[in-house]
Amino acid sequence: xxxxxxxxxxxxxxxxxxxxxxxxxxxxxxYLRELGYExxxxxxxxxxxxxxxxxxxxxxxxxxxxxxxxxxxxxxxxVAGPVRxxxxxxxxxxxxxxxxxxxxxxxxxxxxxxxxxxxDNPPGCAVxxxxxxxxxxxxxxxxxxxxxxxxxRAGFVFDSSGAPGTIITSAPTQRTLTARxxxxxxxxxxxxxxxxxxxxxxxxxxxxxxxxxxDEQTTANIGVIEGGEATNVVPEWCELRGExxxxxxxxxxxxxxxxxxxxxxGASDVGVDVTTSVVEEYRAFALPAxxxxxxxxxxxxxxxxxxxxxxxxxxxxxxxxxxxxxxxxVNLSLGMERVHxxxxxxxxxxxxxxxxxxxxxxxxASATTE
Numbered sequence: 001x002x003x004x005x006x007x008x009x010x011x012x013x014x015x016x017x018x019x020x021x022x023x024x025x026x027x028x029x030x031y032l033r034e035l036g037y038e039x040x041x042x043x044x045x046x047x048x049x050x051x052x053x054x055x056x057x058x059x060x061x062x063x064x065x066x067x068x069x070x071x072x073x074x075x076x077x078x079v080a081g082p083v084r085x086x087x088x089x090x091x092x093x094x095x096x097x098x099x100x101x102x103x104x105x106x107x108x109x110x111x112x113x114x115x116x117x118x119x120d121n122p123p124g125c126a127v128x129x130x131x132x133x134x135x136x137x138x139x140x141x142x143x144x145x146x147x148x149x150x151x152x153r154a155g156f157v158f159d160s161s162g163a164p165g166t167i168i169t170s171a172p173t174q175r176t177l178t179a180r181x182x183x184x185x186x187x188x189x190x191x192x193x194x195x196x197x198x199x200x201x202x203x204x205x206x207x208x209x210x211x212x213x214x215d216e217q218t219t220a221n222i223g224v225i226e227g228g229e230a231t232n233v234v235p236e237w238c239e240l241r242g243e244x245x246x247x248x249x250x251x252x253x254x255x256x257x258x259x260x261x262x263x264x265x266g267a268s269d270v271g272v273d274v275t276t277s278v279v280e281e282y283r284a285f286a287l288p289a290x291x292x293x294x295x296x297x298x299x300x301x302x303x304x305x306x307x308x309x310x311x312x313x314x315x316x317x318x319x320x321x322x323x324x325x326x327x328x329x330v331n332l333s334l335g336m337e338r339v340h341x342x343x344x345x346x347x348x349x350x351x352x353x354x355x356x357x358x359x360x361x362x363x364x365a366s367a368t369t370e
Contacts, residue, residue: 008109012101025052044144050133064124065366069152072107073135093345100344102336107158124366142318154293155329168331170286170312172245183272185236195234202238205266218246285323300360
């Protein structure tokens with residue numbers, strides 16, 4: 001088993017669901033210290049809810065080219081039990097009981113191996129490596145990360161499905177909707193006419209909402225419904241939680257307006273009250289083909305013998321936050337597939353291609369001035 005694959009398997013077998021990243025952070029800190037680095041853990045745990053902070057290490061370089069920031073998140077979606085990785089026919093997957101966690105530990109392994117390589121062969125450009133927490137629960141680690149003193153002029157995150165070579169240059173804004181319906185409780189068998197069901201109101205609201213794929217740029221979903229106490233009680237309370245995303249702000253506003261109107265209509269039809277709130281989780285970004293990180297990533301993709309593919313996505317990542325903070329950044333495909341499921345996998349060849357791309361990125365940036 002090669003070093004990169006062995007490191008990847010070690011990482012995925014350390015459980016680190018959002019909020020419980022301490023063990024994998026300690027692994028990263030120990031690995032970096034053994035290489036001779038002095039990694040820094042920030043104080044972001046106080047605001048993210050994680051049990052550790054973001055981890056950062058900087059490679060000074062030789063003062064040439066364009067300084068980079070390369071990031072990977074160390075948390076995963078919830079795991080149902082111990083993760084056991086299986087390698088068969090050039091593919092790494094979990095044994096089947098849990099997610100694998102290639103999202104985003106494939107990138108963590110790549111970044112750690114890259115740092116090992118740079119320790120022995122210092123790059124021309126400065127490189128800032130960042131391992132963020134709580135990405136899967138609202139990009140909280142990236143939101144808490146301070147880029148104000150970073151020397152980086154371009155940012156990169158390996159956190160997208162598909163074969164290496166795809167460059168995500170556009171991603172949506174996401175806003176989360178919460179609607180809480182307040183009806184009147186009553187005995188469902190003796191006096192149901194005295195009650196007003198919050199669940200019926202919420203159901204009418206969902207039925208009236210356009211959901212799923214709204215258009216090429218816009219999606220919407222209701223993901224959580226909670227309410228009621230017992231089968232013999234007309235439910236007084238019901239809460240809906242959902243989201244809308246779009247790469248177009250006007251379309252997003254229109255979609256949220258339809259969802260909010262549906263909540264009002266559902267409440268009115270049943271004669272209950274409803275309170276709603278909308279929270280912006282992250283903002284959209286769109287970079288042109290001549291933006292610095294797109295040019296650097298495209299040159300690096302060509303250097304590993306592939307043709308770059310520029311793409312838009314419906315998902316968010318730490319890249320949304322870095323762009324909002326003023327650091328032009330793109331998301332790069334890692335090769336992971338069927339993420340967030342028990343069928344998640346990554347091809348060993350793609351893991352190595354993504355590493356080669358990261359190394360090529362440093363080489364290209366070392367030879368490039370803005």
